[in-house]
Amino acid sequence: MKLRVFVTLKPGVLDPQGEAVRHALGALGFEGVNGVRQGKMIELDLAETDADKAQQQADEMCQKLLANTVIESYRVEMA
């Protein structure tokens, strides 16, 4: 069962990586870029075949490893 996990910084948390991208886009001549936020996408291929159980497993992985829940939020979806 394949799942996708999206990890993003919570609103209000500074995103220096996104800011760097924004500056670089400006330097390349792209105008009208109001904001850039960078997050992670993690594609999981799990042996679990039950959709609910796989989602639950992915959720636990996020809590324990994939996301820092103090500053990041995450979302799990079926691929």
Add this chain to the structure above:
Amino acid sequence: MKLRVFVTLKPGVLDPQGEAVRHALGALGFEGVNGVRQGKMIELDLAETDADKAQQQADEMCQKLLANTVIESYRVEMA
């Protein structure tokens, strides 16, 4: 106009970051993790209000900066 860009390694390109996550998940006791691939998600907030033009602009940003098209593929979607 807000857009999301997903940048992933092309199939066949080694993903050491994903492999590291896979090992870490195994070490934490998660079983049945067949594979992990890690990509980037970039949220763009563009001043452009026309959906087609914004998408085109994001596409150009991917070509020039956000993705290394030799080893990465990207996908742009409206947020």
